[in-house]
Amino acid sequence: MSTTTQLIEPAPFPLPSAARAVRGPLVVAGVGSIGRRHLANLRRLGVDDVILYRTGHGGREAYLPDAVIETDLDAALSYRPAAVLVCNPTAVHVPVALEAARAGCALFMEKPISHSLDGLTELAGEIERRRLTVLLGFQFRFHPTLRRIREWIALGEIGDVVSVRAHWGEYLPDWHPYEDYRASYSARRDLGGGVVLTLSHPFDYLRWLIGEVVEVSAFTGRRSGLGLEVEDLAQVCLRFSNGALGTVSLDYAERPPSHELHIIGRRGSIRWNDADGIAWLQTDETSRRIAARPPHGFDRNAMFLDEMRHFLACLAGDAAPACRFEDGVAALRIALAAKQSAARGRSVDV
Numbered sequence: 001m002s003t004t005t006q007l008i009e010p011a012p013f014p015l016p017s018a019a020r021a022v023r024g025p026l027v028v029a030g031v032g033s034i035g036r037r038h039l040a041n042l043r044r045l046g047v048d049d050v051i052l053y054r055t056g057h058g059g060r061e062a063y064l065p066d067a068v069i070e071t072d073l074d075a076a077l078s079y080r081p082a083a084v085l086v087c088n089p090t091a092v093h094v095p096v097a098l099e100a101a102r103a104g105c106a107l108f109m110e111k112p113i114s115h116s117l118d119g120l121t122e123l124a125g126e127i128e129r130r131r132l133t134v135l136l137g138f139q140f141r142f143h144p145t146l147r148r149i150r151e152w153i154a155l156g157e158i159g160d161v162v163s164v165r166a167h168w169g170e171y172l173p174d175w176h177p178y179e180d181y182r183a184s185y186s187a188r189r190d191l192g193g194g195v196v197l198t199l200s201h202p203f204d205y206l207r208w209l210i211g212e213v214v215e216v217s218a219f220t221g222r223r224s225g226l227g228l229e230v231e232d233l234a235q236v237c238l239r240f241s242n243g244a245l246g247t248v249s250l251d252y253a254e255r256p257p258s259h260e261l262h263i264i265g266r267r268g269s270i271r272w273n274d275a276d277g278i279a280w281l282q283t284d285e286t287s288r289r290i291a292a293r294p295p296h297g298f299d300r301n302a303m304f305l306d307e308m309r310h311f312l313a314c315l316a317g318d319a320a321p322a323c324r325f326e327d328g329v330a331a332l333r334i335a336l337a338a339k340q341s342a343a344r345g346r347s348v349d350v
Contacts, residue, residue, distance in 0.1 A: 010144040010292055013306045020316035025049040027081040027105070029073070029096050030088030032185075033176055034110055034137075037301070038085055039067070041308045051079050053096075055088075077103045083133070083315055086110060089185035090192030094119040101126035106133040108311050112200045112335060113328035115192030120329055127325055135311045135321040136328035138204040139303040142310070145279040148292040149263070149270055150209050152281055158265025161210055164246040165262045166202040169254025172226060186252075187228050194230035195250045196220065196335050202248045202261075204323070204331040206238065209263070210246065212330075215239035216337035217347040224253040236338045237347075 026047060028035050031054045042050055052069045053076040070076040073096060077084075084100035085108040086093050094114045097107055101123060113136060114120060127134055140146055153161065173181040185191035186198040196218075207213060216238055220231035232253065238246035259274035268283035277294040294302075313319035337348040 009295055010148040012144070012295065013142055013147070013310065015306070015309050016313050016316075016318040020318060022047065022082050022312055022315045024082035025051050025079050027051045027053055027076045027079070027084045027100070029053045029076070029084055029086050029100075030110075032087065032089075035085070035087035037304055038087060038108075038308060041301070041305050044305070045308060045312065047312070051076050051081065053084075073099055077105070081105050083108060083311075089188075090197060091115045091185075091190060093192075094123055098123050098126065101130065101132055104130055104132070106315055107325075108135050108137060109325075109328060110137040111204070111328065111331070112192070112197050113325075113332050115197060117329075117332070117336070120332075124325065124329075133314050133321065134325040135307075135314055136204075136323040136325065136331075137307065138201060138323050138327070138331070139307050140201050140205050141208060141323050142303040142306040143277070144294050144298065145272060145277055145292045146205060146209070149261075149272060149279050152270060152279075153209060153263070153265075157268060157281060157283060158263065158270060159267035160265060161240075161242070161244045162264045162266060163244060164206060164210055164264070165249075166206060166246070166260070167249040168199050168202060168257075168259045169249070169251040170199070170257035170259070171255045172224070172228075172232070172252040174255070174257075182227065187226075187230060189230050194220075194339075195232050195252050196234050196236075196338050199250045200331055200335045202250075203334040204327060206246060206248070207327070207330060207334075210240050210242070210244055212241040213238050213246075213334050213350050214241050215347055215349055216334060216341055218338035218341040220339065220342040224251065226252065228252070231339075231342070234338060234342070238334070 028039050028050060031052055052067050053073055083106035086097050087110050090112055097109055181187055186193045218236040221233045222228060224232040234250045236248040261272040263270040270281050272279045279292040281290040310319060310322060314321050333350050337350050341348045
């Protein structure tokens, strides 16, 4: 029997038609590549009241036209911001977030939430005590076809999930050609780098798609030839609470980059490729394949833009965070379990 293909286009991320205005300025802490991206997107969304906090330790001077810059966190918080966007290196996320939370600020925290569990209990207490809004920066939750995949799984289109494979390989020197890759946070142990933490997105979106991870086994290594002090290669095995098994393959070496997902169910399978953004659903019971493609004009920044629109809606009280503080902690626990497993040579419970 021949196979027919149906093309569909996912609906845009559900956002209020017009979020209420945010009360008070926003502080962007850290103006590396992701901080500058968020700054540009805030301005694109009409938010001009932004204070930049930078220590100047990042090395490369950023081009920041018409921006108020503070080099002291207390000075930045003296503007009484509505929220702080924590975009500095991973290892210093929590100290900045703690000070911001104590000042009563909502938080946008870039992934991973930290490089260790230190300080997270205290931060969780401040967030709960002050009832602060917190959004984690796992932008793939805003990818239109990954959202479609989540719907397919929830609707039982492929039956119970049996296994899942995620692969992400990307040559580190190509990320920011304008800087020495060895000085970037992704390559430095003291800043929370290494492929397991830096490319931790699959640990979040696999939880979101498949369910909780209860056990991790991993191998890591340094095989890229890039002369890094952190792991640049990881093979991670996951056991989910529903019995499904998964693997996550990560590296800093692959050219051209590759980011793919394959989910196998009892009645079908799903494939996704970040290069074209298309998700393919194939069921065993019919001869039809369904291809969900991103909207016309979709590009990588569209996820970040929707993410920031969503954060502004959360600040205005018009939406609840799509990726919560607890999600960030859960993804970090998986990543840390992978590093522990590789170091100890045995599986680790999460």
